[in-house]
Amino acid sequence: MNEVQNAVQNALISRRSVRSYKSDPLPRPVLEEILEAGTYAATGMNRQSPIMIAITNKDLRDRLSALNAKIMGSDRADPFYGAPVVVIVLAEKKYPTYLYDGSLVMGNLMLAAHAHGIASCWIHRAKEEFELPEGKAILAELGIEGEFEGIGHCILGYAEGDLPTARERKDGYVYWLE
């Protein structure tokens, strides 16, 4: 493998979902790179059905965390694990591939972050959040029209401690028909 192949392959294999973060903010230029990578995810017919909302505002981040915890029915303090940045990915439901499209955006965000030395994790319940008035109010505030479904939160921050090691891959992940 050449160096580019190595770098990308290693990034794909060494990315981990991180559940402990420092509160330090992230540099805006790096966040912009990560979000740009998100916009280049493949989408069905290149219709670019997703959108991303990057939240660095602490008050809003904390309110969203509380809402997420409430949906989870948990009293755990912070489903975002202390991460200072939350990127919400939503996708427009009128496109039949919206759910797949939004997922690929999430994947690009997590991988770009990892390449930049920033930890990430997919946090769910975005779907439920944006079915509630609190979620809809965020979209309205941003002037976003159309029927969007929450796909996921990509939480971002510097990892607290070492990256977790990968659990073994399951047996029977890959089959060949040659």
Added chain:
Amino acid sequence: MNEVQNAVQNALISRRSVRSYKSDPLPRPVLEEILEAGTYAATGMNRQSPIMIAITNKDLRDRLSALNAKIMGSDRADPFYGAPVVVIVLAEKKYPTYLYDGSLVMGNLMLAAHAHGIASCWIHRAKEEFELPEGKAILAELGIEGEFEGIGHCILGYAEGDLPTARERKDGYVYWLE
């Protein structure tokens, strides 16, 4: 940015969906690398709900193509655009995140392929295929049990001609709440 950051960021931004392939086969070791990258996609609670079926057998690939065209209701000769390899990603429906999980596997496959100089495209209608007896027969032949839903086909091959250029990203892809 350092070299690793550059390599990954560039790969994320320069990957394209390719719709014209040479029929040349792909080296098995490279395919194995690509599939390995797929197994390291994030999955909900790390439950690894997806599986991948790598099809290099021309007869089966052609039968699958014909089935896909039939579902599409099209007489187009080959929905796999001549690509010699088709990796089918399915995911087990008992896990609530299965659809997101399978999509992330697709994303890893497409990106790893690109890093290795191999073109790819997500081809849909895997869901419909594996609801049909023909699809179920493939799973049965492989001894795969459980309720799996088809997520997508990642077609792989050497691009015929140049990679397509990226269409412009839409306005309003990214919002900030700072």
